[in-house]
Amino acid sequence: MTLRRAVFITGIVVLCAWTLVPIYLIALGAVGGRTVVNSWPKLFLPPADLSLATIRDFLDIAGVWSSALYSVEAAVLCMAFSILLGVPAGYALARFAFTGATAYRLLVLLTRAFPVAILALPLTVGFIRLGLYDTPLGVSLMHTALALPFAVLVSASLFQAIPRELEEAAWVFGCSPVGGFLRVVLPLALPGIAATAIFAFVISWNEVFAASVLTVRHKTLTAYLLSVLSESPPHVQFAGGFVLIIPSVLFIFLVRKRLFSMWGIANR
């Protein structure tokens, strides 16, 4: 191995460590509980007495888990809304040449130039009137506004990649347009749609501003953690931060194969 190659590999490893070590450290703080968080100087290994008791302490931090449940609820709803609204629009963009298609596409792209979550500010009043304020459903609606443009653009590119001839063959063999879509196009697009859905979940799960503005007692995990930042003990904060990170890492792993094609195409 040449010196150049050695330097190169060191660089790769350092950049991997730069990503992973901070996650490892907050995990230490999360599972170590009060004792580890208050200890000084810090140890870089898990405490030797890392037992079921400390892990149970971690799992017992009540506010974190109940709010995590609200987060899951909002994120699942956001995922469902983004797909139900976004996939038909994507199909329309991919398969039909219609007046206004370009305008619609531009409009969807335009949302990107705006801080969409900040637009939750005036929504509070309307949400109170409709009974959506302080509910996971209300939060999920706002989050769908964030995730929907992405879902539209990605599903449009997914359908574009599926040859029109396949669909036409289905029609020849007696499928209705809906039947052809359900039996031929949808199965082929499904992995991509699943990846888009996962992305919508992550967008909602991670969003802080709108979730904080639209909730009081039924706070999502991010909103809860933000509201207790100044008063809760550090080990609760680190535990909350760690719980926030776990699903993100898993989901990025699940969509890793599609990440690049998704972003590459969605940004054309």
Added chain:
Amino acid sequence: MNARFIPYLLIAPSLGFLTVLFFVPLVQTIALAFQADGIWSAANFARMAGDLDFTDAVVNTFEIVIIVVPLQLLLALAMAMMLQHVRGGRDIVLWIWSIPLGISDLAAGLVWLAILTDKGYLNTILLHLGVLSGPRSWLSYETPVTLLSAIVVAELWRATAIVLVILVAGVQLIPKEYGEAADVFGATPWQRFTRVTLPLLKPSIQTALILRTVLAFEMFAIVLSIGGRNFPVLVSEAFNWQYNQQDFGVAAAYAVIVMGVSLAATLIYLWALRTPAAQR
């Protein structure tokens, strides 16, 4: 049913949704910002500008954006170029590098708080190196430089991944023959990078910069978790006026400012990094 209506039927739900949850709030925010006691006025902006934290919030926000975005672009470019030369395990390296893409700014702030706090891991390392003799605070009001650096580091850690993913997607679209042709004509690797790769990557760079800059202007949870109220930014002030002061007008005025700078940044990027029609 007339087939001409099908596409409109398909886009109608999403269009209706975006109207209700994007356009209406957009107009409402602007109306809220420019109204006080039911009449049109600039009173909210006057109150906003008169607030002690306003200047700090503007300066801090621009400081972060101007420092962080170019660093992220350079780092992500370097990482994307390195990836082209990774032989084994490219997938796993890519996965690890893109993990922060899924991490919220609040979680990233808490991660770096755990490292940089008084009794944190950084100070432990400094203690072992003999630089420090005891816990020391880096994130307080009295240490503005280290506080700013901490936020920059946390932002670099969290949000470089999104730039990287867009750039890697862009690099994959560049035909290999272009680079090979440059090699045939005797280009050095640096010439090949600046004369072939960079120009062809321009649309991806533009997208990444737009997305990243708009998101950087929106940043607030990372700042609140690391610096508390010691480091006001535009969105944290909007949040404060809405949530703690319950003054929706001033909060909306801040939102209008954030919208204005986001839109301006987008237009500047669209113009500065435009691809001439002849090259499309």
